[in-house]
Amino acid sequence: MRWLRTSIFVSVTALLSVCLDYALGSSASEGHANALIDALSPEAKVYFPNSTEFSTLTSRWSSLAEPIVNVAVVPATEDDVVKIVQYANKANLPILAFNGAHAAITTLGRMHGGIEIYLGQLSSVNIAPDNKTVTVGGGTLSKNVTDTLWSAGKETVTGTCECVSVLGPGLGGGHGWLQGHYGLVTDQFVSMNVVLADGTLQTIDADSDLWWGMKGAGQNFGIVTSLTSKIYDRSQTDWAIETLIFDGDNVEALYQAANDHFSNIPVDLINWSYWLNIPTADPNKPIILFYIIQEGVTSVDPTYTKPFHDIGPISVEADSGTYKDLAAWVQIAVDSAPCQKAGLAHPRFPAYIKEYNISAQKLAYEAYAANVSGDSPFSSSIYMFEGYPVQGVQAIDGDSAAFAFRSDNILTAPLITYTPAGKELDDQAAELGNRLREIIHQGTGSNELHTYVNYAYGDETPQNWYGYEQWRQDRLKALKNKYDPEGRFSFFAPVQ
Ligand SMILES: Cc1cc2nc3c(=O)[nH]c(=O)nc-3n(C[C@H](O)[C@H](O)[C@H](O)COP(=O)(O)OP(=O)(O)OC[C@H]3O[C@@H](n4cnc5c(N)ncnc54)[C@H](O)[C@@H]3O)c2cc1C
Numbered sequence: 361m362r363w364l365r366t367s368i369f370v371s372v373t374a375l376l377s378v379c380l381d382y383a384l385g386s387s388a389s390e391g392h393a394n395a396l397i398d399a400l401s402p403e404a405k406v407y408f409p410n411s412t413e414f415s416t417l418t419s420r421w422s423s424l425a426e427p428i429v430n431v432a433v434v435p436a437t438e439d440d441v442v443k444i445v446q447y448a449n450k451a452n453l454p455i456l457a458f459n460g461a462h463a464a465i466t467t468l469g470r471m472h473g474g475i476e477i478y479l480g481q482l483s484s485v486n487i488a489p490d491n492k493t494v495t496v497g498g499g500t501l502s503k504n505v506t507d508t509l510w511s512a513g514k515e516t517v518t519g520t521c522e523c524v525s526v527l528g529p530g531l532g533g534g535h536g537w538l539q540g541h542y543g544l545v546t547d548q549f550v551s552m553n554v555v556l557a558d559g560t561l562q563t564i565d566a567d568s569d570l571w572w573g574m575k576g577a578g579q580n581f582g583i584v585t586s587l588t589s590k591i592y593d594r595s596q597t598d599w600a601i602e603t604l605i606f607d608g609d610n611v612e613a614l615y616q617a618a619n620d621h622f623s624n625i626p627v628d629l630i631n632w633s634y635w636l637n638i639p640t641a642d643p644n645k646p647i648i649l650f651y652i653i654q655e656g657v658t659s660v661d662p663t664y665t666k667p668f669h670d671i672g673p674i675s676v677e678a679d680s681g682t683y684k685d686l687a688a689w690v691q692i693a694v695d696s697a698p699c700q701k702a703g704l705a706h707p708r709f710p711a712y713i714k715e716y717n718i719s720a721q722k723l724a725y726e727a728y729a730a731n732v733s734g735d736s737p738f739s740s741s742i743y744m745f746e747g748y749p750v751q752g753v754q755a756i757d758g759d760s761a762a763f764a765f766r767s768d769n770i771l772t773a774p775l776i777t778y779t780p781a782g783k784e785l786d787d788q789a790a791e792l793g794n795r796l797r798e799i800i801h802q803g804t805g806s807n808e809l810h811t812y813v814n815y816a817y818g819d820e821t822p823q824n825w826y827g828y829e830q831w832r833q834d835r836l837k838a839l840k841n842k843y844d845p846e847g848r849f850s851f852f853a854p855v856q
Pocket residue numbers: 421456457458459460461462463464468479498499518519520521523524525526527528529530531533534535536578579582583584585692698699814815852
């Protein structure tokens with residue numbers, strides 16, 4: 361907004377005030393709008409719906425149940441975030457942080473007109489002189505951190521996908537390649553600066569009662585403007601992958617082998633699978649793409665891959681490289697298709713499980729195949745089964761954080777992908793996703809449905825997101841009543 365302060369200061373400010381009032385609704389007085397604009401630092405920016413920047417800054421990864429934004433504000437300093445929250449409080453306007461904008465939970469759609477706080481200018485990565493921590497701006501993307509640490513011979517846990525932020529995944533737990541060693545993204549947190557609902561900027565750490573809540577339900581309590589996390593010396597340089605493609609008919613044999621051979625999965629091994637249509641491999645039904653990833657080697661140990669080779673894959677491809685290649689290998693690098701904001705709807709229906717139930721896998725595969733094959737509107741969907749190593753996650757006391765599902769081993773989720781075409785199709789997608797999830801849930805033999813809040817669809821309960829233990833629910837509600845009694849931060853998976 362530098363230009364605001366120069367020659368056309370008076371006229372443009374007046375115009376902006378009118379525009380803000382218009383965009384924000386009649387409750388925002390001209391005085392308020394001026395107060396916000398004047399309070400922000402020179403590098404902060406404000407965009408209205410008539411600008412191309414506004415369309416860029418408001419576009420999201422999933423176009424289902426998007427929050428409706430009237431003005432996008434881009435803070436340049438931590439204090440700008442304070443000023444925006446204070447302004448919104450006075451004017452009683454909804455606010456929502458936009459970071460990587462990859463959250464797809466439908467509760468975000470409850471924001472009908474308000475202020476987007478786009479955190480992209482709060483992007484920075486600084487390794488502490490003692491090499492024990494890194495401090496990142498609240499809007500830093502995951503790839504920035506891993507690349508900077510890599511160059512310094514360091515590593516930490518971040519989300520695996522290059523296009524998501526550090527805080528987006530981390531505030532809800534955060535799964536990543538290195539979690540087998542160090543725990544979740546959230547387990548690395550050392551301290552953070554947060555703008556709370558009352559418009560104050562506070563530094564919080566393990567001494568604060570809020571700390572527990574920030575580690576798993578953090579989206580509920582404020583806007584993190586910077587974060588200090590643990591880092592480690594890089595443990596391995598080499599990584600290797602085998603990508604196997606199987607005919608869907610092998611679903612039982614494959615997951616039986618997965619259960620048999622990986623039940624004590626070593627910390628250096630990651631196994632994922634996707635069910636998706638690759639018509640050149642099978643024109644009629646989804647194939648099973650099976651990834652076996654190992655660290656510290658240039659080819660995956662044959663003792664891990666032999667049981668899968670024996671099942672008879674359609675194809676096997678081996679690759680090797682470094683940590684920095686992993687995202688591209690599993691198609692979640694910055695330039696991979698799943699990272700793009702292409703106007704598609706992307707609801708997911710997650711369920712954590714302890715091990716595969718072979719008959720449930722078979723039932724889910726059949727229902728999925730029946731609904732995504734041929735000319736189905738959902739033919740670009742992906743059913744994801746993520747088996748990260750869990751040693752580091754399970755070594756940490758489960759009561760230490762709001763993240764509730766440490767004892768689960770595998771994260772499953774159909775990602776129903778389609779071109780939006782109205783409510784009827786949205787409802788069909790929800791029906792399909794929930795039906796598939798229910799098959800997997802039934803296969804666990806447990807009444808409890810554990811879901812990863814960062815993948816959640818939006819129709820789940822706080823128990824599904826934050827754990828069934830009554831003390832967890834009580835503690836979250838008490839924190840909410842203390843720190844955000846008006847529910848300013850309640851668009852993302854609200855705790856109550
Ligand atoms: C392609 C893809 C790959 C993914 N890979 C992983 C993965 O490897 N590991 C994993 O754990 N998850 C992963 N996820 C899920 C991911 O954790 C969520 O989608 C997450 O919400 C994305 O964060 P974001 O910053 O991109 O999204 P945003 O939509 O910008 O942020 C999500 C929500 O977090 C809150 N928020 C964001 N930044 C802040 C902040 N600084 N302070 C306070 N609140 C904030 C806001 O409420 C916001 O609505 C993946 C998702 C996709 C689409």
